[in-house]
Amino acid sequence: METTLEMKSNQLVMTSSLQRQKWCANQFLYKFQNFWFPLTYLEATQKVLENFKPVPKDVILASFPKTGTTWLKALLHSIINRSPKQDYNNNPLISNHPHDLIPSLETNLYDYNTKKTEFLSVKNHKDVRILATHIPHQILGDVLNSSECKVVYVTRNPKDTLISLWHFVQKSKSFGDDPWELEVAVDQFCNGIVLFGSYYDHVLGYRQECLKRPQKVLFVTYEEIKENPEYYVRKIGEFLGCPFEGENGDVEIEEIVKFCSFENLSNQEMNKSSELSSMFPLPYNSFFRKGEVGDHMNYLDDEMIEKIDGVTREKFHGTGFVYGI
Known part of the structure; x- marks a missing residue:
């Protein structure tokens, strides 16, 4: 189905015709450079491509x-902003949600309601800006490669990713009488028709860039970090040029891992709040559910699992990336 996008007067005007597909909650996704976007994020992504200028000290969480x-936002903030005598009683993560400390390019900074313009100005090129994005590397790559900024990319088992996304979007009040049935969600996920999808192409884009430019992109998996968080906190610090050294470094790593644990972060008052977040029309507490590896087994039946695994074998294993099953 073809549709011409007409933006409001205070938004970027786009005149190209894009393929449109119904997603969920009576919302549509639009295909842009082979990926699917909600209209709001599509407009913001175009603004990012035209206006965002990364600087060498930037750290981009993709x-x-x-x-x-x-x-990962909590970990990156803690790794980069640590001090020799860190006072965790006054840690900004106690009174701020991770998404407010590390804004997203397309959902915080370049949407038309942005209130985070201070993040867009570079006052001191020695300062480190930590920014986040869901934009695929196939679209954002030229922008990221225009400077020596570092990129940390995290991925997760496709089945757990789908279940987490399924739970997340259903917390929106916009669902009404149009719930996102799990069978439909599985089909759409496998066909790539989910926000910022396809998931598989998204992951492979950043993985391929990591293989090509390992000094530029660090590719990590959620499961690896969960299994050995101390190792990956150290690895991320080294990659970003702020290594943990000596016995004090070991202590700092232990403190960061403990402070940024799911148990600790999910129990902070801000993260338990039902107040709407600054980046989505969803409460802050919707970003913390379980954080478990293998949670998909509580929801997906054997047929659903085999369907997703079949796509995983084709998309990932077929390219030499043995992951996700």
Whole structure:
């Protein structure tokens, strides 16, 4: 189905015709450069491509939605902004949600309601800006490669990603009488018709860039970090040029891992709040559900699992990336 996008007067005007597909909650996704976007994020993505200028000190956290973004934001903030005598009683993560400390390019900074313009100005090129994005590398790559900024990409088992996304979007009040049935969600996920999808192409884009430019892109999985968080906190610090050294470094790593654990973060008052977040029309507490590996087994039947695994074998295993099953 073809549709011409007409933006409001205070938004970017787009005149190209794009393929449109119904997604869920009576919402449509639009196909842009082989990926699917809600209208609002499509407009914001176009603004990012035209206006965002990364600088060498920038750290960009890239991810497909619901693959561990919130946790990685907390970890990156703690790794980069640590001090020799960190006072965790006054840690900004106690009074601020991770998504407010590390804004997203397309959902915080370049949407027409943005209130985070201070993040867009570079006052001191020695300062480190930590920014996030769900935009695929196939679309954002030229922008990211225009500077020496570092990219950390996190991915997650496709089945757990789908279940986390399924739970997340159903918390929106916009669903009304149009729930996102799980069978439909599985089909759409496998066909790539989900926000910022296809998931598989999204993951492979950043993985291929990591293989090509390992000094530029660090590719990590949610499961690896969950299994050995101390190792990956150290690895991320080294990649970003702020290594943990000596016995004090070991202590710092232990403190960061403990403070940024799901149990600790999910129990902070801000993260338990039902107040609407600054980036989505959803409450802050919707970003913390379980954080478990293998949660999909509680929801997907054998047929659904085999369907997703079949796509995983084709998309991932067929390219030499043995992951997800």
